[in-house]
Amino acid sequence: MNQPDLLESPYHRFLGLQLVRYEEGLVEIDMPFREEFLRDDDSDWLHGGVLGALIDIAGDYAVYSKTGGDVPTVDLRIDYLRPAKRGCLRAIARTVKVGRRVCVADVEVKDERGQVVAIGRGVYATPAEQKLE
């Protein structure tokens, strides 16, 4: 498959995203550490808002790998399981459903030690030309 270029998006460039796996329905994205991701000046914890964005984006590309086209997020749930410390994060996203109207993706975010620090589940609008399900 042709891999999408994550860096056409200014926000993805800020996040420094790297596509490390791109299969149909399974996408992995790395987000190397930046100082701007920190929650507090005197903390080693990453800000939850950065993890949420990574989850949203990874789910979006998992759906894109199945449908092509633009797949805006309808809604998203994020569960923060434990603090993520400075270091690279990896999001692993899988499609759960690819429907006529909406798609569902599940995402895990792991830290450098392989611990799952957050999980997410998103609903994305299926591109109009899709006639799946």
Add this chain to the structure above:
Amino acid sequence: MNQPDLLESPYHRFLGLQLVRYEEGLVEIDMPFREEFLRDDDSDWLHGGVLGALIDIAGDYAVYSKTGGDVPTVDLRIDYLRPAKRGCLRAIARTVKVGRRVCVADVEVKDERGQVVAIGRGVYATPAEQKLE
């Protein structure tokens, strides 16, 4: 009430957040536009991940206005209602519940025309010293 300093957080500084209202259980935060917030190079739409972060943060400060202490997000739901275009966004956050263990906050994000572009609902861990509910 003493207003918290949003800019002690590197990520809040990147987002350029401005606290415009801070009452007990009701907080409003402005997020002026930056080019880095865009979804695509050739688009005027803001990236959803930026809105999600704004929602998380606004809900967090609404809870903080009631409890003080550190209030990590347990989970968060975001519903994207319509595209947000380049321009300042304002998040309005209210506490729905302040419990012994967890708090709940509701957040609306409006664009410069006053349209609601996204809504969110988050659960936050109540600081240990709290004995409310």
Add this chain to the structure above:
Amino acid sequence: MNQPDLLESPYHRFLGLQLVRYEEGLVEIDMPFREEFLRDDDSDWLHGGVLGALIDIAGDYAVYSKTGGDVPTVDLRIDYLRPAKRGCLRAIARTVKVGRRVCVADVEVKDERGQVVAIGRGVYATPAEQKLE
């Protein structure tokens, strides 16, 4: 507007639902108490699963009041704010968005004293014939 008949559904009949308000985008449904709704034999608390169903249904009718047609639930979030004791519950549901593909509804459930015991937010599939938004 023609009010829908809630009792065409066997499950709604079990729940004993009563439509008490039906306006465009605003619906209220009462659910009088039944012993089968209890969480435990030696408890006065209602089972959360009953409240969740009431929320889902009320949101569904709020959307139906705007769109007509069949509006299957895509996803639903429920936040349980405090225990609901034996007694009639009332769900108040409002549409937040009526889109081409999906609709969003917000629901509150109040007990007989008017306290909000649970809140919910659901996404529903817009009937195919709708050309709104």
Add this chain to the structure above:
Amino acid sequence: MNQPDLLESPYHRFLGLQLVRYEEGLVEIDMPFREEFLRDDDSDWLHGGVLGALIDIAGDYAVYSKTGGDVPTVDLRIDYLRPAKRGCLRAIARTVKVGRRVCVADVEVKDERGQVVAIGRGVYATPAEQKLE
């Protein structure tokens, strides 16, 4: 482990729940078909509210298998993936996190053909005596 008695709850008795697997952090519950579960008189589809309750309950017992004590649901997300037709449903629930304050469980509901018809994710309050995480 001592298996809990699901039938101490009037609502569980209405649902006819059967515990078919009970391990630490992994629980399976069957819900045989009843006519009262139907969405409409002239339909073979189960009502979503019944599936939501099954998800809530299965997640609750998965957490209980790890913590003991009473584990009230804090919040719950349900995604309906495809219609469930008349027939027995099975919920498979796993704990994702067992924390000091809250626990997280993931649940799948399968129909008799093994198809996943709905998924859920819930946050439950950890019993006060727990000192995990």
